Amino acid sequence: AQSVTQLGSHVSVSEGALVLLRCNYSSSVPPYLFWYVQYPNQGLQLLLKYTSAATLVKGINGFEAEFKKSETSFHLTKPSAHMSDAAEYFCAVSDAGTASKLTFGTGTRLQVTL
């Protein structure tokens, strides 16, 4: 069965600092990987996805993620945090070629301080 592990349920950064949210996956075959963001009292918004093309994926709002097969990781980064980035971030995995059944990580709450 596929799974993702998000290290750190809470991450706090200063405004302007680097954001790094960690995601490691477990899959017997190369998966599709996704990052979603959830703002308070809202649904999920797709930030970016990896579907076996370029390993460095750029998404919305200045976020990017790099697929590293050797490390089974798909960490999310942003060079400079903004107050508006404060939200819950979810990493998700699905079977390659389907993007149907998504399995989500437990989420990381990002706090941005002045």
Next chain:
Amino acid sequence: SAVISQKPSRDICQRGTSLTIQCQVDSQVTMMFWYRQQPGQSLTLIATANQGSEATYESGFVIDKFPISRPNLTFSTLTVSNLSPEDSSIYLCSVRALAIYEQYFGPGTRLTVT
């Protein structure tokens, strides 16, 4: 991306009653899904809503408790039956269009059972 609406956005229901949640998409989509997000938790897939046939349920979810309808390619309902306080959650629908390996989520329905 698809625009997805859900009704109601929130509700407070009494124990033993049922709540039906509607999900409407602004375009025809191949696949529709229902997820549950328990308080402070990640998302768990309840079922895949199949157009014109019975929904496909994930382990731990049964049709008697979570009956689903999908009469056409743009609409689905999820009913949460015989409510108990443990059903208090956010319920989200998501969609995926054919050949687009992305899922888009509705804003969610926040259910509180008293």
